Amino acid sequence: MRQLTEQELQTLLAKLAGYTGRSLNNLIVPQSDSEDERHVFRLQGNRVYYVKKSLADLSTSFPRDTLLSLGNCIGKFTKTGKFRIHITALDVIAPHARYKVWIKDNGIMPYLYGSNVVKAHVGRWSEDIPEHTGVLVYDSNDTPLGFGVTARSTAEIRKLDPTAIAVFRQADVGEYLREEDTLFTTYFQSPQSNGGNTSALNKIFDSYRDAPEENPDGIGIEGAMKFLGDIQVQLDEVACLGIAELLKSPSMGEFTREGFVNGWRSVGCDNLQKMIAHAADVRARIPAEPDLFRRVYRYTFPLCRMQGQRNLQFDIAAEQWRLFFTPEHGGIQWNTPTTPWLDWWIEYLEERGKRPVNKDLWEQVEVFLRKTLEDENFGWWSADAAWPGTLDEFVGWVQAKRGKSSEEMEVE
Template sequence: MPTYTPTQKSAIQQFTGFTHTKESVAAKQLKSHSWNIEQAVDAYFQSNNPSKDASSSTSALSRLFDSYRDNPKDEPDTIGVEGSMRYLQDLGLSLDEPVVLAILTELAAPTMGELTRSGFVDGWKRLRAATLSDQKSTLPNLRTSLSSSSTSPQGLFRQTYKHTFRLALAPGQRSLPLDTALEYWRLLLSPPALKWNTKTTPWLDYWIEYLTTKGKKGVSKDMWEQTAVFAGKSLEDETMGWWSEDGAWPGCLDEFVGFVREKRGDGGAEEQGMEM
């Protein structure tokens, strides 16, 4: 018979009490999870009783959600600004981290300072993180995915980028003030998120310089989303061999191409037939 420490024996007893399995099964499961009783039990139910696990996760997440509500009586299914800030702090995050935007996207947050019960529960269930500890454990993977050079529409970066426009939008408005858009572009298009910079071209710096000197006031949803598409293509081919003046780009991006070529010395705006 294997020899276990008192702590390990206690963990085996707890595991069998939760799962009604044999001690040998409990010991094997606990060993594979470094004797972490919570992780071992969760893994057992996930592999042996998915429906029960789903129900358990929903209950656990709902209880966690309840603990952060600002106004349980009048808004039982909403976490407001104060609760959201407290929750993010408990995850060990600060608001200037790009991964915060990824989390708010995964949880379908309707605004920067609000979380809904359905978004919270469904989001964390999808990520298989029912406890605060499990949620903290997802952060490294989210950070890695967010900094990936992949800008495919299905990737975390593009999904986060797209949802950020909704998060940043003021009530009743259809476009972002330029200063607000610039703040989020700096956050999302530079490390530790996606690095919009190539060997010969500091794209983000040029983009900010172009917009600020152009005197543009607001950023529409189409301009916001097409900027991400443009960034992805420029990272794949910084020579812009993919660009055509007959393409369906917003006018400001057409003009930006001329601005970049002039800055790089490989063709001015006049050569592109654009008005600067």
Template sequence: MPPASHTPAQRQMIGQFVAFTNSGRTAATQALRQSNWNLEQAVNGFYSSNASASNNTHKAALSKLFDKYRDDPKSADTISMDGMQKYMTDVGVSPEDVSFLILSELVQSPSMGEMERNGFVTGWSGAGMALLEQQQTFLQQTRSNLSKPQYRGQLRKIYKHTYTLLRPASARTLDLDVAIEMWRVLLSAPSIDWSTPSTPWLDYYVEFLTTNWKKAVNKDMWDQTFALVEKTLEDESLGWWNELESAWPAVVDEFITWVLEKRKGGGDAMEVE
């Protein structure tokens, strides 16, 4: 029973705090006293403190899990190819599937087949997933939701990170065949499907690049390709494109011209020099 020194208003706040937080009356009284009997501040402080403690617990568990897959005794903070393959098997991820790219972005893999302790712990603790089973479920759910509009921001982050993941450290560009392979993963089901009722955009883009472009892919081209995906899905008529006032990279302008010629029945557009 609360001490008699508590006013009716304070006793009411203690009861409300207990109801909001499912804590005991002693903890409620202490939290309210520390917040000078400001109920909102006391409740926020309670959840903030618990979240911090839970996050620290997650980080400790994740660091221990990281050590389970660390495969080089000389590298305390890196999981390389062998350990990465074992981890991916345990969470049900295939290197040929978009789930691999989801995972790589989440843990901020610096390169293919590699994870670092800080990225692994920070990524998974931020998602609140410390157990393998939770991580597997998270990756599967994200994979199945990636095509939904509300996940577009997350897909955009995955898409951007993929370029960093695949580009060799010493290179400024990405080989065209590698870029095409990743576009086929990132821009088709179960991810966003780059096609519209009258235009198989991804197939057209691959055809154009392999027959007419034949150049390496720099970061601007990579990023602008995703912008092109979004614009064509919004309006496949290309009403937003103006050849004379275009701010798109040359490859996009040439591709759109090629598509328009194809739509007119011109067959294969003339090759770009």
């Protein structure tokens, strides 16, 4: 354990100042009349600790390879020289936080499962927080839960829709549960690989194979159903499609060894408990994060398409729309105060003869949904825009149906 170099100290203090502002002085000036009792920063390996000077001095009598941890771990330096703050710094930073965000009770679990904070989950925040600024995240009882960076300024966030990201999560106390079996080695021993253990993942994959001799590198329908059940994922929820996207499933109910191993390694999961936690995280994030929702939604088109066909059968498409565009199974609600969009969309397509759905229409329906949730009165609509013809006609159909409904109400 040694003192930080001038460059290392500047990098560390710049990172901390992003959360504390001028209150950073309270961390680095003597906190008592005794020189030995003040706190200092020390480096062990690539990790920085905040510790009493008297203890730091005592630590010099231990060989470096036997000293695992001392004081509070603030974070670690990356190979490129950047500093990455860790959740164990929360107790050090929280009393000196400059900007704060308090989340509602219904936003606590998604956050503690690793999700970003969306506008709908924000209860209140410090005034005039700039864009891309470090904030501490609290529950309604002022308990610190973690920290992150604002996606927009407070003034801009107020104008966004409820599903827009307000705070990008950087660390949260849920890590103590999600990564219970690896937290100690990850942050207090020698640096470990971020990926999951390939050998362990291959063993898990092998245990779910339906026909090891005929198909040694594939999991079939029975094995896939058992695996999804074991990681607590239902077949009729959007999270199931999120897992399929992660593992690059070639078709519904199938996994390849390459996709399975690479997918789980990419998120650092190499046992069932981690996979269960990640599945819960995906479940919470899909309806809250538009980019993730769109990625999973678009992957569903080739996943559900019949082999040898370019388009998606209408009945399959309608089933998936009912899954993605209702909240009951992990999707988002496609309804507005005056328009039952999902019901009308399917009704309209049924009237047109239940034609197969091509890739462009499939993808643009989700974009169309976002627009209608922002403004159900088509203030954003232009006949000259490059929408699929089916959606152009649907707009006219909706306008005509609304007019008919208004006439019926007047007659009554």
